[in-house]
Amino acid sequence: MTTARLPAFLRAGHVSHCKRCLTGLPSSQMDHDGGRLGIGFYCLGTMDLLGSLQDQPEFDRESWKEWLWDQQTHGECGSGFRPSPFMTANHSEDEIIECTKYDSPHVIMTYTAILSLAMLRDDFTKLDRAGLTTLLRSCQREDGSFSTVPGGGETDLRTLYCAFAISSMLNDWSGIDVDRALRFVASCKSYEGGYGQSSFCEAHGGITYIALASIYLAPTHLSAKYLPTLTEREQTIRWLLSNQFQSGGFCGRTNKVADSCYCFWCGASLKILGASEFFDATAMASFLATCQFKFGGISKHPGEHPDPYHTYLSIAALSINPPSLDPLDPNSETWKLEPLDPLLNAKLSTAAWIRKHVPAASD
């Protein structure tokens, strides 16, 4: 096995980048108003992967939890989490505000909220489990896909994956028609071997992860006929591998440039398919090293502005597929991370917490 030497992985810097973002975002980020909880998830997730979340002051941890629970809303179409109070009018603490159609729970945000709360080791006594399955039921469309919010919003494979992850975390699949959903996933397969975001769309690294993770999260008795055949699996592996460049970075579509987030999407897909050892994880780490901003955070391409999304996914990529480093190199210690559950996209100990606390207590 080859071993390499890499520059230090700037753990403390990445943590402070995310802490800064948790404290406040500039007005240039206004277009993320409808996805704020997602940004919070990437920030908390970065700290979780780097093992520093439990060391944060108790006061901060409690207030983060409190804010997250504040986003759980209940309505006719079920319960779940909204991205932020961006559609909620000011009211006093004890006043109960009825959730309107325009302030409704959002499937993707609900997935990120549950993961975030698990990272903070919440006990989930406040989780409206029955409401969650109602939400999923009201978001599934005729063709098997899911809309982001009940009765509206775009539909694509991202939302379908979140619905699957939520059902898996609850250990309750009664909210979705799995067969219909998997039929939709199958219709998104492209001739290149990857999956596209809807039927007929171009193969895309992020969506391929979403598709594979969904298939493998589903209960085996429901997914058996949708598992890739031997030839299909080989074809998908070939395409995923072909996205890695000599630099070590991955692109998300054929002939595009390397982008740090695809080190996660493609690397995690390969892990799911049991093909991690076929690509060069050490070269990938050396590409990610070049995407680090020296004062913290990881960017899309070398030399650009860092953001929590690329920071989290780069670290997640390294957690799933760690580099082989020369143990004598003092920097090698800085690259050590706890392994990740590739299907839920959570650190193993966080995933174990979810499996224990998110399903309804059995009597």
Place this chain on the structure above:
Amino acid sequence: MFDDDNEPKFFSERPEWEDVVPLEQYENMAPLAPIMYTPEYKDATNYFRAIAKSGEKSARVLELTEAVIRMNPGHYSAWQYRYETLLATSSSLTTELALMDELAVKYLKSYQVWHHRRLLQTLIRKPVPELAFITRSLAEDSKNYHTWSYRQWLLGYFNDENELWTGELDFVDEILAKDVRNNSAWHHRYFVVWASGVRDGDQDRERVLRRELTFVKQSISLAPNNASAWNYLRGVLQSQKIPFETLAAFVKPYSELFDPSVTDIIDVDNPRPSSTAQLPCAAAIEFLADVYEEQSKEEGERGAEGRLKAIELWKSLANEHDTIRKNYWEYRIREILAANKPKA
């Protein structure tokens, strides 16, 4: 109207909004990742929250939601409310579509702007002029995922409109003529020719296959190191169940160094690489190795020859021409050796 200089900047300063009590956003003590909103955004969303609560659907709501969307194209509630208001006020959807022509190009990466356009088009049902719009939008970003998905959705949704489909292959040809490495265009070609049913004039599938093979071979001869073209070739052969071996004569010269001694006889079926091409091409070596791997499944001498040649090619990829995937090529070698173990 929103850009009119005479109009006060804030909705709170406009007399026609006097009857509405703005609603500030709720935020408890320690918000997670709060955004420093601009005063304009705060003002517009304060009014939008009030409108969403009262349920008013009127012309001024269109103005308000447009203002919100221009500051935050990802505000999905504003988009949803705007769509419902358009319907409730029986507003002109073609006027709306014209506005979207501007917003789509401005906010190419927003999911919502394209979703809104789909909703409008399912009501307007005039897909043909959309093609020109999409072409303009691709001029801004020729690989934009949303733009291409929208084109594929449009063609699929209005599948029976022949007029919509007639120019599609020429359109792909044009984009590929500008950039033969544009994978979105190759993907679209596959969608049009192979994945969306058989169109008028394309009933003779043998002819279509010949046409496509000629096209892809010529593209490879122009730019051999183009993964998009190789993936298309593989995709067509696999879906049409044609053995890779039938292309071996074409592929071979790309898997080797350029041979100047070969006289330049023009062979339309097997266009050769140019003298300036970067050879050998890893994709050609991989293709040829797949041909030999298939051959290795035969009995006797041919099988043994196939195995040896496949291994030799994979070794050259692992050690020289595609070292980043060394582990993969070595795995392929292990696999073929295991499959061909002499029976005890």
